[in-house]
Amino acid sequence: MITKKVPFYSLGYVTESLGRDLLSAFGGVLESNWFIRGPRSERFEGVFAKYCGAQFGVGTGNGLDALTLMLRASIELGYLKRGDEVIVPANTFIATVLAVCAAGLVPVLVDPDRETCNLDVSLLEGACSERTRAILAVHLYGRLADMPAICEFAKAKGLLVFEDAAQAHGAELDERRGSTGSPTETRDERLETKDERKVARSTAAAYSFYPTKNLGALGDGGMVVTDDAELARTVRMLGNYGSERKYVNKYVGVNSRLDEVQAAILLEKLPHLDGWNARRREIAARYCSEIKNPLVRVTPVPANPLSHVWHVFPVFCERRDELQSFLSARGVETLVHYPIPPHLQEAFTGASDSLLRHGVLPVAEELARTELSIPMGPGLGDDDVSRVIEALNEFV
Template sequence: MKIPFLDLKQVNAPYMDALKDAASAVVESGWYIRGSYCERFEKEFAAYSGFAHGVGVGNGLDALTLMLRASVELGRLKLGDEIIVPANTYIATVLAVNAAGLVPVLVEPDERTFNIDPQRLADACTEKTRGILAVHLYGRLADMKAIGEFARTRDLLVFEDAAQSHGARFNACAEMPADSKSAEAGMKSAAVAYSFYPTKNLGALGDAGMVLTDDAELARVVRMLGNYGSEQKYVNRYRGVNSRLDEIQAAFLLAKLPHLDAWNERRREIAARYVREVHNPLVRLPEIPADPREHVWHVFTVRTPDRRVRDALQKYLEARGIGTLIFYPIPPHLQQAYAAGPEGGAMDVLLPANPKFPIAEKMAETVLSIPVSQVLTDEEVTEIIGALNEFVC
């Protein structure tokens, strides 16, 4: 039995007729940039996520960058301000902070959740700290209650990188009914950035992204920045970029959005089986949050005692026909892009002279993600569980 890590053709196959209809409708409309499908998806995804405003952009990195740039343009941040980010995130989070003219400050993650450790925030703050960019890594919500409470004590802005957490819900929103869509990831933040890269829980058939916010002025500036800095044709208020959600991708996403909750629930079922049925001491399993809705299992990531065991496990699973991936093998501070000295360019991320983030580095050496897509069959899940339990090293 061959089980790929993710088969996008299989993911999209059940919806092929709807996707073809969506593509045909856009082509026949004659309107291909920021038309009715983009407007509808912005409104529907914002409403689904509990926000007043959604602005479609070209991709997830642009969503991160433009929500921060808009905050600078509005005077809520200024160039050179420090923004706290997790040390084990994908490099896009750090790149976006730099691209907005800000300085990323790396903070170690919580080994239990893989997300930024709120207990370490105070030590990372300086007189230049003006914000926190939380990342909901692997689909699990960061502890936004603790992050929000800390931010209020320091008068910091909070932003979110929700590229992996489409549909996750906050348990912390006590003022909301338990099933309220307003308990969506990001409710307590200034803005949230999403990616709809094809592999995401809600994926387009190409690049796509969105900024969600309750702030009408921030949404307006994000929209202008993504349209060459213009709100009125040939009148450019800002030095903007070209980053707009394509009509055809918006139409695809509209066709897929109604299925997102069911897909996430299937991922939770698979994750629960892994946690319940894998008993190999060499395979350290992630925890399921007290409120399962706080995790949508974009990936299911296990850990091993060391890199040697991780590499052996990956090779063993590959031999069994089971696909795996490593999210992420090199943390941002060890990437050549952020290397100190003339060869690596300017050091525009706040690091000590010899940067060491032992938790993030150990995670990079020991994490391995196994299949968890909603299209996995029960038989395939059983095969993966059996393979993990039979692994020896």
Template sequence: MEVNFYTSQREYLAKREEFQQAIENVLKDGIATLGKEVKDFEKSIEDFTGAKHAIGVASGTDGLILTSDILGYKNGKEIITSPFTFLASTSCIARYGGKPVFVDIDPETFNIDTTKIEEKITKDTVGLLPIHLFCQMANMDDIMDISKKHNLSVLEDAAEAFGMRWKGKGDTYRHAGAIGDIGIFSFFPTKTLGAYGDGGMVITNDDKLAELTKIYRVHGAKAKYHYDYIGYNSRLDTMQAAILLVKMKYINDAIKRREEIANIYKERLKDIEELKLPVIKGDQMPVYYVFNILCEKRDELNAFLKKSGIGTSIYYPMPLHLQNCFSYLGYKKGDFPVAEKVCGEILALPIYPEIKDEEVEYVCEKIREFYKK
């Protein structure tokens, strides 16, 4: 049996008429940058997340770059974040001379260990950049308490966190990205809400930050050809917005289906001693964008699964503090032992709404077969 790590074809075939109609409408009406579909999609994100403002940008990476620039994460200022993440979460800080300051991760959630943040704060610290990874959010109660105590801004990297909500000690669940000063989503095709190409969104409850983001995404112009800032060309494509509007109609069903798949994995793999399964911490609503396991003999298992026709991925094989591009920061092996250990054991299994139960069962059977050898 072949089990793809991800495929967009099944979703397209199931909703082909809707996708084709959405694309045709854009072509028929005349393609425009930041067209009607972009505005409609931004409104749908505001309604879904409860954020006051949603601003479409070209990618999640662009969202991080724009917002880091706006928040002043540059020129030697320090921003505390995690070394266990995708490059964009930290390159956005380094791009304009900001200094990423890493904190190790929680071994069960893979998110930043909030108990270690305050010891890294200095007179040059200006912000916190938590990353909500895989299936759950970082401890936003701790992060917001620390930010208020030390007068720091908070940029939430919610690229993987669409649909996730945090309650913690609060009275209500708040959507990822809408708790700190500003947050971003990625609509990369594999994401919980994925486009058919690149796309991103910035959300905030701050009127000034929203206005600046709208200006920065169109070259820094408040009015056409009148530039207040050195901005960017980063607009969500109208065609991608049209596709995403179709997907938004089914987003709650997609999230529910991901949970069903995750539960199959948990039930079938729970008694394998060589594995550690995801642990959700804090009062929150998780979303299984990725289903990761920690496993003994990870590389051997991965090779066995691939040989068995099963697609997998490793998020992430090397922490950022050991990457060549960040060698100038002076970190060395052993500085963040939890992140380093996780990088050697983590493995992502196939999970997307259109995967079949029998395919998930096959993955579990092959994992059990490997560890019985």
């Protein structure tokens, strides 16, 4: 009889470990009577941008809005124009594709690399047309896409690069001549080498602060980070009804702003993010080395461990549904990310090339059919990790 389940992710661990601080942060907002576009959101924008190695951060209402406004601002500034094509990995949460469509651009879906599950750089050339103007890289599951290779290709083709970093809070590139730096360095010390951070290699990156993210709010929230001052200014205007000065509207904007409550909560959580990510890496290392079932495939730990924050730990099995039931019976909670790839969603069934363009996508469809996400998070104990590994290895 199962007496205790291994949770897929424990929201309670994070909130309980910071309980008093979170209550104090919320109380401070309540007492201030300032709930929108106040000092806390302004401070968090600056702190998180610096954490990412970027100059500017602009809070939004959610991650989808961050993606959409990042692209819309690029159109308003003339970097892109409506109808341009944007290369997007074919296995991603549909929000990535929705944002491209919402901005009036055309997603071009490209199959992923089977091992990393991220954009397959070798397929970029074949995906380009005379209308291709940008690449939107997705750091799926918390693993950075191959940004140096993507940016090198984009530079040669004259393309812009954007990032969907919704699952990759704290992931870092390794651009210090093969060294990740001393493990005793603080993040601020590592950031002294500005080009180490991935954001510096792209036009802008969009983050989500959905509650289950590595850095999550107590509701929805998002942010665009960039080194482009005009892009940041335009994103801010678009998210504030198209206005920089009250009642003066330059653009046809929307209402999408990070509120003071969420900013206050995120300010309290951010100092703990590196520690939480380090625990995720410890768990992932055990999974990768101790899961020995030939029926279950795991993605490898990258050569630079800092480039992966393991938002999700995926395993792949041709008998995915059987495996999920097997684990459930042993008290191990799991989820599937994502069972239907964007190009097979009803929303895009029969879509013309003017809305969505793609060829055959066998790897994306295989990953959708076989992926199963197992428990991951800083609240997972060593005994829980052992139970998950044992259960996976017992599946026959």
